[in-house]
Amino acid sequence: MKTFNRLISYFKYEPMHYLFGILLSLLSAGTSIYAPMIGKELIDYVSKQVGAQETVAFDILVQKFGLFMLITLLSAICGYASYILLAYASNRVSKRLRDEAYEHMQKLPISYFDDKPAGKISARIVNDVELLRTNFYMNFSNMVIINVLTVVAIYVALLLISPTIGLALIGLLPFFAIWQWIYIKKAAPINKEWRETVSDLNSQTAEIVQGVSIVQLYHQQESMLNEFEETNQKWLNTRLRSIRLDASLSWDFSTFIKNLVMFGVLTFIGTQFVDGVMGYSVGTIYVIINYISRLFDPILTLVRIMSTLQQALSGGKRVFELLDEPVEKDTDVALEFTEGNVVFDHVNFGYDPEHLVLKDINFTANKGETIGLVGHTGSGKSSIINLLFRFYDPQEGSVQIDNQTLADFNRESIRDKMGIVLQEPYLFSGTIASNVSMNDPRITDEMVQEALEKVGGKELIEKLPLGIHEPVVEKGQSLSSGERQLIAFARTLASDPSILILDEATSHIDTETEEMIQHAMEVVKEGRTTFIVAHRLSTIQNADQILVLDGGVIKERGTHQTLLELGKRYAEMYQLQAKVSAS
Numbered sequence: 001m002k003t004f005n006r007l008i009s010y011f012k013y014e015p016m017h018y019l020f021g022i023l024l025s026l027l028s029a030g031t032s033i034y035a036p037m038i039g040k041e042l043i044d045y046v047s048k049q050v051g052a053q054e055t056v057a058f059d060i061l062v063q064k065f066g067l068f069m070l071i072t073l074l075s076a077i078c079g080y081a082s083y084i085l086l087a088y089a090s091n092r093v094s095k096r097l098r099d100e101a102y103e104h105m106q107k108l109p110i111s112y113f114d115d116k117p118a119g120k121i122s123a124r125i126v127n128d129v130e131l132l133r134t135n136f137y138m139n140f141s142n143m144v145i146i147n148v149l150t151v152v153a154i155y156v157a158l159l160l161i162s163p164t165i166g167l168a169l170i171g172l173l174p175f176f177a178i179w180q181w182i183y184i185k186k187a188a189p190i191n192k193e194w195r196e197t198v199s200d201l202n203s204q205t206a207e208i209v210q211g212v213s214i215v216q217l218y219h220q221q222e223s224m225l226n227e228f229e230e231t232n233q234k235w236l237n238t239r240l241r242s243i244r245l246d247a248s249l250s251w252d253f254s255t256f257i258k259n260l261v262m263f264g265v266l267t268f269i270g271t272q273f274v275d276g277v278m279g280y281s282v283g284t285i286y287v288i289i290n291y292i293s294r295l296f297d298p299i300l301t302l303v304r305i306m307s308t309l310q311q312a313l314s315g316g317k318r319v320f321e322l323l324d325e326p327v328e329k330d331t332d333v334a335l336e337f338t339e340g341n342v343v344f345d346h347v348n349f350g351y352d353p354e355h356l357v358l359k360d361i362n363f364t365a366n367k368g369e370t371i372g373l374v375g376h377t378g379s380g381k382s383s384i385i386n387l388l389f390r391f392y393d394p395q396e397g398s399v400q401i402d403n404q405t406l407a408d409f410n411r412e413s414i415r416d417k418m419g420i421v422l423q424e425p426y427l428f429s430g431t432i433a434s435n436v437s438m439n440d441p442r443i444t445d446e447m448v449q450e451a452l453e454k455v456g457g458k459e460l461i462e463k464l465p466l467g468i469h470e471p472v473v474e475k476g477q478s479l480s481s482g483e484r485q486l487i488a489f490a491r492t493l494a495s496d497p498s499i500l501i502l503d504e505a506t507s508h509i510d511t512e513t514e515e516m517i518q519h520a521m522e523v524v525k526e527g528r529t530t531f532i533v534a535h536r537l538s539t540i541q542n543a544d545q546i547l548v549l550d551g552g553v554i555k556e557r558g559t560h561q562t563l564l565e566l567g568k569r570y571a572e573m574y575q576l577q578a579k580v581s582a583s
């Protein structure tokens, strides 16, 4: 009920459309129910005249028929206009909900995404909102409202014409309620399973698209296909169960009930013959039969719609779960970068507070200095960077930039002056220029060109027919990894950060490209506090300070030379790498 109320509350964003849409629905239902009453008058008039052997006045026939047509037309126009208004409002409300969900998702802490597949999150924003649009907002406003109004109007009309028949037919309502209850009970688990399999299909497809090269490299096509087919079969099974349920509780059965009711009502009317005179006029019988036959369709539509509404409610629940995820608390106070000096002051941190992955991390990095972070996999290098970006806050101790503790400042203002070049740079769809400027209007084409040239990308631009306006598609798959990295370096240079993070930027590339990148790196580092997360120790030989991490603890620190002289972990790693490169 909470989800239902919350979904309904979105109507307030389109008050006029809903108000006029509902009023027009009411008018449409009212007029469509009134039309047979004119038919009744016409039939009664004709039968009376014929019975009395009097002439049937042509102008009265024309008048009644004209009125009948007018009312029918009015009903159709009102129905059409109400559909347009309500559908318009429903689509706008759905758009708003999707925008809200997307915006909210962007404000969620990084930790929210740690244990959730991307496909499942996007399914909430795209598929579940679509489900709400079709099954809730469109159904609710365009089907539930109009059908409920029609049923109420028919009952009111029947009660006015024949209270006995009207009251008897009200007795049908509990029967429909039970029917609905059975339908929902049976349909709910099927629908839930169906939605889950759709969501699984989504994440399996996303997974294979993202990892297509690995899948092919390790010949995993067959097993991935089997897994996919299994889920797809599950999807088909749920659909078939749903069809069987719909068929068994559906239209044919309703026709049977309708005929039964009709039979009962006509028999009752037959009993109203007294002394050879019928208790009901021919027109009244026509109108009763007309109403009864029209009563069933809206009721059955309601029975079926309730189950789709229920599906929509579970979609709504998932969307609201996302919307209710607490956003990261942030302040408006912006961090002021002066130099870009970084201090880690006795930092303890764990993604799960019970298990620390960084223990008593303590170091200072000043403007223009280069800090090398080395250590085996899982030793905590990336976690230090995560804290520096304030993706997470430490449990103890503090991370400071220019003597300001990050936890007290606005995240965006911290990240504004930081640049990162990742091992696998991420390029967006657009052009090379838009990937360098990141659509920042302050970064002009000239600045883009200059940044690319500075990092050594002149040749790259010259060989492309459209230069910096060359389109980038599919994350830059048509560019080499070295070229992608040059673009990432130019992006960083153009944004002029105070603090720079280079995440193993020189791995996986040949010697020539490494030289090119090494040059780019030197250009970008100039005058900035730089952190290099390195596995290849050749990258950090000139670093001002190297921190050697092991199990989240800084085990050694110093320059390349002093650490070699120390002759411990770093020296061992260095010698090992030297041996590997020599062999």
Ligand SMILES: Nc1ncnc2c1ncn2[C@@H]1O[C@H](COP(=O)(O)OP(=O)(O)OP(=O)(O)O)[C@@H](O)[C@H]1O
Pocket: 114, 351, 352, 357, 375, 376, 377, 378, 379, 380, 381, 382, 383, 384
């Ligand atoms: N998002 C996360 N949630 C929970 N634990 C995490 C998360 N990210 C990293 N860890 C854990 O924290 C520890 C340190 O990981 P971290 O990524 O900082 O290591 P690393 O030195 O950068 O490793 P690599 O060189 O392989 O990138 C590891 O035990 C890792 O499993």
